[in-house]
Amino acid sequence: MAAYQRNYKEQHGRWQSAQHHHSDRARARRRERQAEMPARQRYAAQYKAYDSARRLTLKAARVEVFEPREIFERDAWTCGICGEPVDPAIAWPSGRSASLDHVIPLSGGGEHSRRNTRCTHLACNLAKGSRLT
Ligand SMILES: [Zn+2]
Numbered sequence: 001m002a003a004y005q006r007n008y009k010e011q012h013g014r015w016q017s018a019q020h021h022h023s024d025r026a027r028a029r030r031r032e033r034q035a036e037m038p039a040r041q042r043y044a045a046q047y048k049a050y051d052s053a054r055r056l057t058l059k060a061a062r063v064e065v066f067e068p069r070e071i072f073e074r075d076a077w078t079c080g081i082c083g084e085p086v087d088p089a090i091a092w093p094s095g096r097s098a099s100l101d102h103v104i105p106l107s108g109g110g111e112h113s114r115r116n117t118r119c120t121h122l123a124c125n126l127a128k129g130s131r132l133t
Contacts, residue, residue: 064113068100072119080118081128095123105129 009015040047077086080101090097099122104110120128 063111066114068098068117071100071114071117072098074114075119077119079121079124081120081124084121086119086121092122095121095126097122099125101125101128 005015034042072086072088077088077098078084079086080103086098087096088098092099099120101118101120101124102110102112103116103118106112110116
């Protein structure tokens, strides 16, 4: 311990005080507590900035927030491309599963909105996508 204290004095030009000792430990404890905090709480300011930037982006692109299921139900589980029924029990990635189609593709400037989306079969939607490219 004496060697450590002499070494400290050589480096800092003064003896290490008990107070200093204590605050080092307090800082370490604070760091430990911070590490246990959820990311949202730890980086509250960063998250707040991210959220408001994201809100602005959504607004600019006229993006509506909705669940695909809402559109499938609106369209009575009928494919907007082939006109055949879509079975809600068939799950992705089956070609017969329900897929949300953007009538005007997002890549073509279409908006992610209820009026620009429709219920389709995944296979029909993918086939349409490959035709457009
Ligand atoms: Zn279809």
